[in-house]
Amino acid sequence: MANNRFAAKTALVTGAASGIGAAIATRLIAEGARVVGVDINETGLKALAERFGDRFVAATSNVTIESEVAAAVSTAVDQFGGLDLAFNVAGGSLIGAVTEMAEQDWDFTIDLVQKSVFLCTKHEARRMREAGGGAIVNVSSLDARIPVPGASPYATGKAGVEMFSKNAALELAPYGIRVNCVLPGLVDTPMGAPIIGYQPALDMFLDRIPLRAPATPDQIAGPCLFLAGDDASYITGTSLIIDGGWQLTGFPNLAALAE
Ligand SMILES: NC(=O)c1ccc[n+]([C@@H]2O[C@H](COP(=O)([O-])OP(=O)(O)OC[C@H]3O[C@@H](n4cnc5c(N)ncnc54)[C@H](O)[C@@H]3O)[C@@H](O)[C@H]2O)c1
Numbered sequence: 001m002a003n004n005r006f007a008a009k010t011a012l013v014t015g016a017a018s019g020i021g022a023a024i025a026t027r028l029i030a031e032g033a034r035v036v037g038v039d040i041n042e043t044g045l046k047a048l049a050e051r052f053g054d055r056f057v058a059a060t061s062n063v064t065i066e067s068e069v070a071a072a073v074s075t076a077v078d079q080f081g082g083l084d085l086a087f088n089v090a091g092g093s094l095i096g097a098v099t100e101m102a103e104q105d106w107d108f109t110i111d112l113v114q115k116s117v118f119l120c121t122k123h124e125a126r127r128m129r130e131a132g133g134g135a136i137v138n139v140s141s142l143d144a145r146i147p148v149p150g151a152s153p154y155a156t157g158k159a160g161v162e163m164f165s166k167n168a169a170l171e172l173a174p175y176g177i178r179v180n181c182v183l184p185g186l187v188d189t190p191m192g193a194p195i196i197g198y199q200p201a202l203d204m205f206l207d208r209i210p211l212r213a214p215a216t217p218d219q220i221a222g223p224c225l226f227l228a229g230d231d232a233s234y235i236t237g238t239s240l241i242i243d244g245g246w247q248l249t250g251f252p253n254l255a256a257l258a259e
Contacts, residue, residue, distance in 0.1 A: 005229055007032035010080040012073065014063050014120055015090030017044025019189030020139060023217035024087050024224055029055050031225070036076040036083075038063065039090065063090045063116035066123075073123040082131050085228045086124040088117045089139045092191065093154035106153045113157030114164070121168050125177055133176025135228045138165045139220075142185045142243050146251050158183075162239055169237030178236035180227040185243025186214040204252035211244030 011028050015021030016037030022044070025035045029052050037045050038059045045058035059075045061068035076083040091113050094105040117138050128134030143151060144158040165181035172179055186205055188196055195201045196214055206212055223242050226232055241247050 004032040009033045009084040010076050010082055011085040012036045012076050013087045014038040017041035020217045020220045021089040023221035027221045034080045038072045064111040066119050069119045070123050083127040084134050086136045088120045095150045098152050109153035110157045114160040117161050125172050128177045129175040136179045137224045137227050138181045140181050140183045142183050166237045181239045183241045184220045185246040188214045208249040208252050209244045209246045
């Protein structure tokens, strides 16, 4: 996919060390951008830096800590002279039943899924506002729309990401900053591995996914780049579901696996 769609653009990608974030960073660089990769996984970032040379700068930062987010955004400006595009991808979750979940596990997941997107958007948008515009893509999940047994903070946080993105789109439109959101279904990454690597669970999911496969990370990266690019210049505040049609059928009843 080598073309120059993002030539002269600087992009920040959180969660860049793995999965969807790594696929977004890889496609951006293939299409001409310079990328600041943000992650807590220093080793993963180093591997990308070795692969991409001076087109990629690693910022080892925790996206739940405001000072680290602000520093990562400053890295884009210091190293590449500005910030045009941002992809807020980093995420993860702790699981547990509503009746059993510890307060700190709830807080951990909500901070990682939801607060991080607020902190990143805040600091990215400040830079973009100074430069007269930009585009932000936040990664939510199909779980924002469909409850998942044992994943209440994750689903709640992802629903928050979707609404936050709409709110930010409304507030930032006057500055020429577009904000959109994607809702992936099941994706073949380390996060998806517990399902994809366990055949009985995978079969149940595939029964619900009309296209009969999990997404590759690249199948999520492509639509994210579309939303960030000029072809989407009149799109803001929208949510794009990328799920192989899974939204049409709902979640499998995983409780059946325990019987
Ligand atoms: N894999 C799926 O099935 C799926 C489905 C829907 C949505 N998503 C969402 O897509 C996004 C990317 O997930 P993925 O599947 O690529 O998972 P992944 O585990 O491969 O990548 C997540 C990355 O986020 C980084 N990260 C975690 N906590 C961080 C923190 N505090 N600060 C900075 N970086 C941090 C990790 O180190 C990792 O590199 C997440 O927001 C996830 O919720 C994934």
